[in-house]
Amino acid sequence: QVQLVESGGGLVKPGGSLRLSCAASGFTFSDYYMIWIRQAPGKGLEWVSYISSSSTTIKYADSVKGRFTISRDNAKNSLYLQMNSLGAEDTALYYCARVSGYSGYVADYWGQGTLVTVSS
Amino acid sequence: DIQMTQSPSTLSASVGDRVTITCRASQSISTWLAWYQQKPGKAPKLLIYEASRLESGVPSRFSGTGSGTEFTLTISSLQPDDFATYYCQQYNGYFVSFGGGTKVESK
Numbered sequence: 461q462v463q464l465v466e467s468g469g470g471l472v473k474p475g476g477s478l479r480l481s482c483a484a485s486g487f488t489f490s491d492y493y494m495i496w497i498r499q500a501p502g503k504g505l506e507w508v509s510y511i512s513s514s515s516t517t518i519k520y521a522d523s524v525k526g527r528f529t530i531s532r533d534n535a536k537n538s539l540y541l542q543m544n545s546l547g548a549e550d551t552a553l554y555y556c557a558r559v560s561g562y563s564g565y566v567a568d569y570w571g572q573g574t575l576v577t578v579s580s
Numbered sequence: 581d582i583q584m585t586q587s588p589s590t591l592s593a594s595v596g597d598r599v600t601i602t603c604r605a606s607q608s609i610s611t612w613l614a615w616y617q618q619k620p621g622k623a624p625k626l627l628i629y630e631a632s633r634l635e636s637g638v639p640s641r642f643s644g645t646g647s648g649t650e651f652t653l654t655i656s657s658l659q660p661d662d663f664a665t666y667y668c669q670q671y672n673g674y675f676v677s678f679g680g681g682t683k684v685e686s687k
Contacts, residue, residue: 495676505616505624505667507676519674522581555623563629565671566614570623 462486462569466556469574476546480574482539482556487569490514490534493559495567496541498552508554509541510565523549546578582606582670586679592687599655601682603668608648612672615644615653618681619664627666628653658684
C-alpha cells in the first residue's frame with residue numbers, strides 16, 4: 461500500500477534552516493509528481509511546492525519562492541524540502557503528498573505530516 | 581493568483597441532512613477543482629477531482645458539480661463519519677490554491 465512518511469521537522473529559530481524528508485513506498489516513486497502542502501496550526505491548507513517525476517518541472521508558491529527548494533532522489537524513493545530564512549509564518553505541519561497520475565495536481569495520498577515550529 | 585472562496589465557513593447539520601458547500605474561484609478554472617475531507621489530527625483525504633469525479637472508494641453520497649468559477653460539494657444524507665472540515669482546491673495551470681475550508685459540525 462502507498463505510504464509516505466515525513467521527517468525532519470522541529471523547532472528552529474527565525475532565520476534558520478531545516479530540511480524535510482519524505483520516504484515513499486508502495487508505488488513506483490519515479491513515475492509520479494510529488495507535492496508539499498502545509499497547514500499552520502488551526503488554519504487551512506496552503507500549497508508550498510511540487511516537482512515532476514524527473515525533476516524537470518518545479519513550482520513554488522510565492523510565499524516560499526527563493527527560500528525553499530524542493531528536490532527528490534528517485535533511487536532512494538525520497539522527496540525533500542530545504543527551507544531557509546525561516547520566519548514565524550512558516551510554522552506549520554508540512555505534508556508530503558503524491559500527485560495523482562490521472563488529474564493535474566490533485567493529491568491522492570498524503571503522509572501524516574511533520575511539524576515545523578519557528579520561534580526564538 | 582487564483583483565489584478560492586468557500587462558504588459557509590461553518591455549517592451546523594444533523595445526521596440525514598442534505599449538505600451543500602460552495603467554492604468560488606476568482607477566475608475561470610474550467611473543471612480543475614478537487615474536494616478534500618479532513619478530520620482533526622488527520623491528513624486530508626481526496627473525495628472528488630475534476631469537479632465531479634468521485635475518487636475510488638468514496639461513498640456515493642458525496643457529489644460535486646460546477647465549472648468555470650462556481651462549484652458545489654453535496655453530501656446527500658449526512659452520516660456521523662462526515663463531520664469534518666472540507667477544502668476545495670483549484671489546479672488550473674501551473675499553480676495550486678485551496679479554499680479556506682468549511683467545518684461541518686453537529687447541530
